[in-house]
Structures are given as structure tokens and as C-alpha cells.
Amino acid sequence: MTGGGSWTTYASGGSVTGSGTYEVTGLVSYVLAPGTFPLPHDNIGNPADGRAGLLVVRVAYSDGSEGSLVVSCNFAGTATADVLEGVTASKGRTDFWNPAAPAPGVAGNRTAFHVID
Numbered sequence: 001m002t003g004g005g006s007w008t009t010y011a012s013g014g015s016v017t018g019s020g021t022y023e024v025t026g027l028v029s030y031v032l033a034p035g036t037f038p039l040p041h042d043n044i045g046n047p048a049d050g051r052a053g054l055l056v057v058r059v060a061y062s063d064g065s066e067g068s069l070v071v072s073c074n075f076a077g078t079a080t081a082d083v084l085e086g087v088t089a090s091k092g093r094t095d096f097w098n099p100a101a102p103a104p105g106v107a108g109n110r111t112a113f114h115v116i117d
Helices: none
Strands: 004-010 016-033 050-061 066-073 086-091 094-096
Touching (some): 004 086, 016 066
16 A cells, blocks of 8 residues: 655644655555445546545654554445544644534545545
8 A cells, every 4th residue: 555645733823833744654444334426526437436434544754753544434424424524643642533524615625435456
């Protein structure tokens, strides 16, 4: 499993407290969740290959710390109520556990998994 990206943390007043990059170092787990692919504007692959679920991966941060990235997909409420929609992360001893819920008209805070052969 590969992947990565950039991260930034902020103080409650909005000032940047840290930033850098991260790299996925391993798969912890993936659990498929029920749901019907409802994303008419998702142009990644075949809609029939869309999946809901919970992905957990280990990550290494550019500042030397480690943590996890959790990506949870609930297809716009069609999965069960126990499936969160969004992304959370841990970095060192800190757990960033409070994701913003998706909002109508906002192009963010949404996830989708696709089967790729």
C-alpha cells in the first residue's frame, strides 16, 4: 500500500503550529460497509466499483513522528448509522478525532472507495 500527502495543524485561533508531509507505511485494516453508491458527480472509475467502509493505515510524518490515518465512508447515509463519513488521524500522542460532517453544497469532507484491479 502506498500513498501520502501533506499535513498542517492549527491553533484554536487559526495560526499554523506545524506542517509537513506524510507517507503511508502499511495497511492496518479495511472493513467493507453496506451502502449504495450515490455519488453522481464522482468521475473516478466505474460507479459499480464504489464501496463504503473503514480503512486504517499507518503513517510516517516528515518530522519523524508516526501515527494512523482513518478513512471512513458512509454513502450519504445509505450505510448503517455506525459508519462515520470523513477522515481522522493521529500523530504521535495526539488524536485528531473530530471531523467536520459533509454539508450540502460544500465540495469537501466526503470519501469514497473504489475497487481497482
